[in-house]
Structure formats: structure tokens, C-alpha cells
Amino acid sequence: MxxxxxxxxxxxxxxxxxxxxxxxxxxxxxxxxxxxxxxxxxxxxxxxxxxxxxxxxxxxxxxxNYVQAFTDQPLLLFLFNSFMVALLSTAATLLVSTFAAYALARLSLRGRDLILSAIIAVSTFPLVTLLVPLFEIMRSLGLLNTWLALILPYTVLSLPVCTLVLVSFFEAIPRDLENAAMVDGCTRIGSLFRVVVPLSAPGVFTAGILAFVNAWDEFLLALSFNSSPQLRTLPVGITLYQGEFAFPWPVISAALVVGIVPVAVLIVLFQERVVSGLTSGGIKG
Structure with missing residues (x-):
């Protein structure tokens, strides 16, 4: 052709x-x-x-419409809740996925391929199928109407993808660099955070932004687990702009634009690292 x-x-x-x-x-x-x-x-x-x-x-x-978006509903509160939940869940996801990816990349684990297959399989589960079990867990732990009710599930849901991204980067780091660091007095954990993680910065940024965006955009769990007006995140808060018989689309669109801006700024600031992480991960994987 x-x-x-x-x-x-x-x-x-x-x-x-x-x-x-x-x-x-x-x-x-x-x-x-x-x-x-x-x-x-x-x-x-x-x-x-x-x-x-x-x-x-x-x-x-x-x-x-932008003025009305901030006056009709507490949009700043929604933004703050979404930012804190996304930030804390991203930090937790990166911490756990870093250790998980390092173990899969460096340790001689029995059934490693089976574990990777299970991670991929778990990441394909539709969120709606997990809603009722997660709700029961959060209720039994007394975490409903708290940030933790969202931070913990968001961390778990982002772990598979972030772990897979980091595994491909950690495997590409020569073991000799870690061994040299440990000869100089670093522990294995020290060599992980002083050698492996810095050299895998594009992958870490990619995993972090994926986790942040997933938490920032999530609606179903935020609607189901938090009914307190003071804890509503942005996706749930935007639904409050509609009336019983009216949909003020210009005002709703203004609130949506305000919600898009933080993620857009994040992508622009770390664009080169994210693109490098995605392309390098695709080549190495």
C-alpha cells in the first residue's frame, strides 16, 4: 500500500x-x-x-461559569480531598510496588512467572465486581467516610500495573552496580533506594502518574465509600451541580476543566520522563 x-x-x-x-x-x-x-x-x-x-x-x-462553579459547590474542598487521596495513595503504591518489583526482578523466587501471570490477571478484574467485597471490608474495619476508605483500595488497584512497569526497569539495571554499592557498605535496601530506584527514575515517574491519575479520576468507590459532604472527591462533587430537572452544562464543564488542569500540569511537567518510561518499558518488556 x-x-x-x-x-x-x-x-x-x-x-x-x-x-x-x-x-x-x-x-x-x-x-x-x-x-x-x-x-x-x-x-x-x-x-x-x-x-x-x-x-x-x-x-x-x-x-x-467558573465563578459559579466555585460558588455553587465547595469546589476547592473537592479538589483538596481528591489531591490528598490521590497523593497519599500514589505514595503508598510506589512504596509497595517498588519492593514487590525488586523482589520479582532480583530474588530467585519459586513460581515467579506464575506470580507475574497472577498480577496481570488481577489487573483485568472489573472494578464493579470488587465493589461489594471492598465495601464489606471497609465497613468491618470502620473505615467508611474516611480518606483511608479510598486510599487503601486505590493503592491495591494500582499495584499490579505499577509493579509490572517497575519490574521491566529493575531487570535492566546491572547487578554489578548494586554489588558495588553493597561492597561500599550499603545494605540491600540501601542499594535499592540509592542505586536501583534513581536509575529507574523514568519508570518510577510513569508508575506514579498512572497511580495518581487512576485515583484522581475514580468515581465508583468514592461515591460508595464516602457519603460525608466534607469528604467528597472531585468526580463525586461534580455530579452535585445538576438539579432535579436541569443540567447546567456550562457550569459543569467549568468544574470539569478545573479538575483537568492539575493532571494536565502534572503530565506537562513530567512529560519527558513519562514518555521515556513508557517507551523504555515497552522495549525492555
């Missing part, structure tokens, strides 16, 4: 363009369109949103 598009009936501007470029543009538009639509909706009035024909870009952008 030719690498160039030769004829596109009705789309003459695509004639002669590389096929890979066209496919890339389609993927970019498909990925960016929902985010752009939410952004444009957050800048429209209710009247402009329901106007026919549809206007894609707001004629008269307004920031009143």
Missing part, C-alpha cells in the same frame, strides 16, 4: 498528504475534541449552548 493518500473524494485538501500524517491528524482530533468541546462549553452561556445551529467556538466567551 502506498504511504501517500492519492484520492479523497470530497476532500481535495487531503490529496497528496502522507497517509501516516492523515491517520495521526485523525487520532489527534479524536483525542483532543472532547477536551476542546468541554473547554468551549465552559465559556458559553446557557442560551448560546442551546442555540441552533450549534456554534463550536463561543461568540462572546464568559468566565461567569
Amino acid at each position: 502506498s504511504a501517500r493518500a492519492t484520492a479523497f473524494p470530497g476532500l481535495p485538501f487531503l490529496s497528496g498528504m502522507p497517509l501516516r500524517l492523515i491517520v495521526g491528524l485523525i487520532l489527534v482530533v479524536n483525542g483532543m475534541f472532547p477536551a476542546l468541546w468541554i473547554l468551549f462549553t465552559s465559556l458559553k452561556t446557557e442560551a448560546e449552548l442551546t442555540r441552533k445551529p450549534i456554534t463550536w467556538v463561543p461568540d462572546d466567551p464568559t468566565f461567569q
